[in-house]
Amino acid sequence: MKKIIFSLIMVCGLINGAFSQKKDYLKRPAIGINFFGNDFQTPARIKATSLSDVLNDNQWATLGEHEFGFGLNYMKGLTNKLDFSTTLGVSFVDYPVEDRLSDGKDGALFEWDAMVHAKMLTDKYWVVPYLSAGVGASQWRGYFGAIVPVGVGIQVSFFDEAFLLINSQYRLGVTSSTTDHFYHSIGFAGNIGKPREVKVIPPPPMPVVSDRDSDGIVDSLDACPDVAGLAALAGCPDKDADGIADKDDKCPDVPGIATYQGCPIPDTDNDGVNDEEDKCKDVPGVARFQGCPVPDRDNDGVNDEEDRCPDIAGPVENGGCPMLETSKFNASAIQFITGSAALTAASKKELDKAARILNEQYPTIKVEIAGHTDNTGKPESNKTLSEKRAGSVKAYLVKKGVAEDRLTTVGFGQEQPIADNANSAGKAKNRRVEFKVSQ
Template sequence: MKKIMFSLLALCSLFSAAYSQENDEIKRPALGIHFFGNDFQTPQRIKASSLSSVLKDNQWGKFSDMNFGFAANYMKGVTRKLDFSTTLGVSFLDYPLEGKMASGDDAALLEWDAMVHAKMLTDKYWVVPYISAGLGASKWKGYYGAIMPVGLGLQVSFFDEAFLMVNSQYRMKITNTTSNHFYHSIGFAGNIGKPRAPKVIPPPPPPVDIDKDDDTVVDSLDACPDIPGLVALNGCPDQDGDGIADKDDKCPTVPGIARYQGCPIPDGDGDGVNDEEDKCPTVAGVARYQGCPIPDRDNDGVNDEEDRCPDLAGPAENGGCPLLEASKFNASAVQFVTGSSNLTAAARKELDKAARILNEQYPQLKVEIAGHTDNTGKAEMNQTLSVKRAESVKTYLVKKGVAEERLSTAGFGPDQPIADNETAAGRTKNRRVEFKVSQ
């Protein structure tokens, strides 16, 4: 017991020494009076079961279970967020000592504590939560004991002169002459003594106007005092004349804009369309597509501007359109009776395939039927024959259900040979019908 009392006295001495520290935001000495209630029932219930059971079953001590009393309190700031507090309280009760039967006789319980309040905020704020811890002593009849209080509190300031203090503590026993209990208090405290005189800070001496770089902006106002600059830019230079001082300009020799820190609007893909207007800023494109590449809807490698069939994939050599030959149609098998535009039986069989392909597989395609001849005979006669042969193919396809508006014809006579007309094999190849598809 003597050791505990000595520790309490040492703690008080420590805080008394700390009071000599002067600080305008440290709490001034204050006296308070408090109304409190001691709750011995709840700790006993927790010990008998558990904290969770007490909370679950709502066995927390009621107002009627408490023993009430009054306390006087002294407070003083140690630092901006640390206050020292000492409280002496008195209440009348039959103190529940462990191992001692209740006598039914109430007697005065004196409890004294010395505590530290660790505040979350300074006293400049209206509401200040804090946590507290310390040591205390008690006396009930002939029993002396020691306790260790810890708790939470709330301080409400009134014009920095008075405080409403709300506090809840758990007072743990240190000696067998005390009992664990909750301590709940509410009270007021007011500052005592003379208010602190406000600290007067003398004004600084007037500055001496100096302009080391001779740019007519004095150094006290010059953001670049060692480099001549512009008045409009607080004395800083601007090499590229973009209105952004070189010290803030990431591209000081190239005119730019403020949102890019003095640099031009970037063009990440180098396509000549700046990123702010480029819908495809990471892929090079063209201006008419807002910086995106020319589209290729069917993904056949032929862009839509050059693709005769932009919605149907086909090879580049066929203008981006599908090849009828890819569907097992053999255009070279479309032949005619010699010297006429009459289709052979094999040609009609092959054109039946073409009709099925155009009606079922590619109903959206349009076809230009081009007739060609070799150079045998007069050119004028061959030109007429090539046109008739193209018309003969068109007539047959229309007969097989291909819409006439999808078909067009042209005759080129001997003017577009694909083989040597000096040989029989070459002339055979030149006597042909070509199918050029488009959408």
């Protein structure tokens, strides 16, 4: 296969040297159909042995071992040397999904890809070799997966309107439901839409007598007769295209406005908001606050747009909200009787501290109580237990005078461990209650 591809590329080079078209051609949108064969056997043999063994023992899959199908293709030129291509193909195979026992029955395998063809030559040549790469997806009997196709190909052009496309790809399966395989195809594509319009270059203007700068404006009407300019500016140039002639422009290389004699509106604080619209023109800010900085009402270094507690100062790492732990409250001391949501006596003492902090020190903040467990038991049971434990903490705080509408609960079960569940110490850390403060 490698020898065949190399030979085709060499032949393409010789043909292109003799049969090049006259000018570059950016490929118009084209649709086509292709016929292909999927080779699952060769990659499987390579994985079982090695590439060198497959080549040396001539174990490359025969034509009879391929799974054949057909596809629809759409192409469009991005640049003279890059084309976009997308293909939807279908074949009927007994797809070798990992860890699935084959039942010997074929099913429809749909494969879609979106690729970029990097052409070695432009489309002004009849024959163009290219490299391709992209992404794709597959579906077979309810198995959905992702693939990464890479390959080589040859494009043969017919009068800028139709193309013969031959390519070989290696399709790498990147999910457990996909399998590596070779993909070899041949197909035709034809342009759609209107043909390219031939750009007509108008003839040069007739020379005008007494026009020294040759700008089309006679000297008698030209305010700048020795420098080519614009008719709208009486024959004077305007390098920055701001509508102000260079002779009257104090900033001829930078677009501006007449109010500032051709210079741009100043931006004193360099925040991207010009002084005419900037309410804080001496302090850098943002456009949505008319050039002023994003406010920080509690002066805690977290601006109000990102501050969960904009009126109460708190550290950046806690979203601008105060941390209950800084008030001698230890959330890790909240424990429960094993397998239940009942609070221990030590936990109640710690929650008494939390109630005093919430009632006296921070009477307006709200708290989300999140329950967590280790991985002992079933996930469903652990989630239910974590919700009940969070509810027990909320009920105790309400009992101690904290308004119920300030408290919310959530249970995550074993989903968010903070330590290794493989040992008792890690399990103990994972059996916890966390408090998230907001305003």
